[in-house]
Amino acid sequence: MRDTLRIELSDSEGALMRLVGLVERRGFTIATLEKADAADGQSTVIMRLSARDGARSLDVLTRQIGRLFDVRAVFTPELAAAEAAHASYRWRQACPPRN
Amino acid sequence: MTALPATQTLAEASPPAPAKQTGAHAVVRTLEVLGVERVFGYPGGAIMPVYDALTGSSLKHILVRHEQAAAFAADAQARLTGKAGVCLATSGPGATNLLTGIANAYMDSVPMIILTGQVPSGLMGTDAFQEVDVFGMSMPVVKHSIIIRDPMRIPEMIAEAFAIAEGGRPGPVLIDLPKDVLQAEAYPTLPPESRLSAGPSPSRQADLDAAAALLSSSERPVLYIGGGVALGGAVEAVRDFMGRTGIPAVATLKGLGCAHPEAENFLGMLGMHGGRAANVAVDECDLLVCCGARFDDRATGRLDSFAKGARIIHMDGDGAEIGKLRTADAAIEGDIADALARLDPGYLDIEDWRKSCRERKERHAFRYDAPGHGVFAPAMLKQLSEAAGDDFIAACDVGQHQMWVAQHCRFSRPEHHLTSAGLGAMGYGLPAGIGAAMERPDAKVVTITGDGSVMMNIQELATAHRYGVPVRILLLDNASLGLVRQWQEYFFDQNFSEIDLYDNPDFAEVAHAFGIEAFTVHSREEVPAAIDRLLNARGPILAHVLIDPRENVWPLVPPGASNADMMED
Ligand SMILES: Cc1ncc(C[n+]2csc(CCOP(=O)(O)OP(=O)(O)O)c2C)c(N)n1
Numbered sequence: 001m002r003d004t005l006r007i008e009l010s011d012s013e014g015a016l017m018r019l020v021g022l023v024e025r026r027g028f029t030i031a032t033l034e035k036a037d038a039a040d041g042q043s044t045v046i047m048r049l050s051a052r053d054g055a056r057s058l059d060v061l062t063r064q065i066g067r068l069f070d071v072r073a074v075f076t077p078e079l080a081a082a083e084a085a086h087a088s089y090r091w092r093q094a095c096p097p098r099n
Numbered sequence: 100m101t102a103l104p105a106t107q108t109l110a111e112a113s114p115p116a117p118a119k120q121t122g123a124h125a126v127v128r129t130l131e132v133l134g135v136e137r138v139f140g141y142p143g144g145a146i147m148p149v150y151d152a153l154t155g156s157s158l159k160h161i162l163v164r165h166e167q168a169a170a171f172a173a174d175a176q177a178r179l180t181g182k183a184g185v186c187l188a189t190s191g192p193g194a195t196n197l198l199t200g201i202a203n204a205y206m207d208s209v210p211m212i213i214l215t216g217q218v219p220s221g222l223m224g225t226d227a228f229q230e231v232d233v234f235g236m237s238m239p240v241v242k243h244s245i246i247i248r249d250p251m252r253i254p255e256m257i258a259e260a261f262a263i264a265e266g267g268r269p270g271p272v273l274i275d276l277p278k279d280v281l282q283a284e285a286y287p288t289l290p291p292e293s294r295l296s297a298g299p300s301p302s303r304q305a306d307l308d309a310a311a312a313l314l315s316s317s318e319r320p321v322l323y324i325g326g327g328v329a330l331g332g333a334v335e336a337v338r339d340f341m342g343r344t345g346i347p348a349v350a351t352l353k354g355l356g357c358a359h360p361e362a363e364n365f366l367g368m369l370g371m372h373g374g375r376a377a378n379v380a381v382d383e384c385d386l387l388v389c390c391g392a393r394f395d396d397r398a399t400g401r402l403d404s405f406a407k408g409a410r411i412i413h414m415d416g417d418g419a420e421i422g423k424l425r426t427a428d429a430a431i432e433g434d435i436a437d438a439l440a441r442l443d444p445g446y447l448d449i450e451d452w453r454k455s456c457r458e459r460k461e462r463h464a465f466r467y468d469a470p471g472h473g474v475f476a477p478a479m480l481k482q483l484s485e486a487a488g489d490d491f492i493a494a495c496d497v498g499q500h501q502m503w504v505a506q507h508c509r510f511s512r513p514e515h516h517l518t519s520a521g522l523g524a525m526g527y528g529l530p531a532g533i534g535a536a537m538e539r540p541d542a543k544v545v546t547i548t549g550d551g552s553v554m555m556n557i558q559e560l561a562t563a564h565r566y567g568v569p570v571r572i573l574l575l576d577n578a579s580l581g582l583v584r585q586w587q588e589y590f591f592d593q594n595f596s597e598i599d600l601y602d603n604p605d606f607a608e609v610a611h612a613f614g615i616e617a618f619t620v621h622s623r624e625e626v627p628a629a630i631d632r633l634l635n636a637r638g639p640i641l642a643h644v645l646i647d648p649r650e651n652v653w654p655l656v657p658p659g660a661s662n663a664d665m666m667e668d
Contacts, residue, residue, distance in 0.1 A: 013246055014234060021238055063419035069243040069263055 170200020327391020
């Protein structure tokens, strides 16, 4: 099953590499990834991903992503309509924003 | 770390600045202002501007003989102080030599700042001489990393790196410094105050109430203590909780020293080389209170049979650990010390359980009456740590000797047990002992190493000699890679492949060649005098102790087995 995450991250050097590397290392594969243009030094990444094996928890992954220093907040879609267009998602915060 | 008002300039806050202010000066002066006293490093091309700026600085630079040792020594200092250790190396090979040390700090959540020189910005990405992308290579093993591109931002970015390394769950932060940035003119202002919040927030009362309810209905609870207790400054809180509730407790390798060493309800280390009392208690418990531990496979054995009948309370300062490997019935995220102090289950009716745990602990206590006249390493280690007392600090290497230290030594504090736990990196012991003894010259710092491990960083005898570091080295020589040999004996049909170190050098002679006092111990009778001599030494000293190559570490949980299925001698 594919899940979708929306991640807000500061646009610092290596931030995307760090995010993608973590997701892969923690046992997930990324199907699609979209990064919006950075505004105010912050950008938004939306990725669809799936666990490589059944033992991996998306919930734990979101907290591991939330731990990254560049990451401001992590959201999961409120409606798990995985095939819907990103724009129609309503997002639920999965990791608190870092101030 | 000292926070200074953002309006002050570096020149106002520290000794007069040299005439020419470069990025490299900004690096050095920022470290001074942040309160760093010692850096471990090794020079080379790209980092030379920093070495140039070091002369005249109040920073004490310790010249190691391999960059890996710089990282290990900084790591040990950090474990002892809780403040980030600092190491320094050049680009390319200097940086790659640091990687094992960075990974070691990451796996054990040790605050560390790694400064690496880099080729000039314009050459980055062109495969220039001594260019490696250490920023990219180290990403999986750092808490964070930065490349400083603007010399004016050096103070601010270094200060932030310290705050990241030391805040929350600590870890290593790498700072890559392109040579042109180091050579550029810079008029640094002081590091601004960090925007990071200091510690973890207090746990939610509802979670504590849920945990207290689980505890009060439990008949056989066990406290499972991990490295997060020391990191969270919760040692006293754990001791108080153990005293208040009487709950039997076990510890991981990194959790040793948290419980009071003489606590009756402390059952010892659990896991692969844990004691029977600890492993059986976890196997039989109906509630496991995990406190800053992370269900690591060395501690749990087969995960699906670990504490299989038990409900789980999981407390951690790092919320990302909760539920990673085992679902928690009650999750308590936040400041562990605060959570333990507020966790009040009332009177627990567990006297029968406590008694059976205590009896098992007595029945299965380690025995030290091994036959023969040869040195019995477990007995020697026990005597050594008891003779050294509360000031005993062990810097271990990796192998059988490391497990014997964990099983048989007495630790008054968790930070006194310096061990490469998560990474298990041979070569840690000697540089870690040097870092620790420099930081705590009056303590009894002992590197405990094997004939395999010591050779991984033997060159650091030169560092110990140069700085007269009071590190005592106890080298347990079984003429083999003992832990590997033990596995081959039991799990690879005694096919002893490439573990024989019959042609080791005479280690006492090696130490002498480095100018270090050394002696060899052949028999059990010589042990008391050897311990005396080690502990009373003022400078570096090495005891080369010959032990029986057939000696093994017991008990042992075979790979893939449940902790209850321990093999014993
Ligand atoms: C850098 C590194 N290489 C290999 C290993 C695998 N390994 C673990 S223990 C061990 C043997 C250690 O031998 P020694 O230091 O003599 O200690 P002993 O087990 O004999 O006490 C080896 C090779 C390791 N942990 N670290």
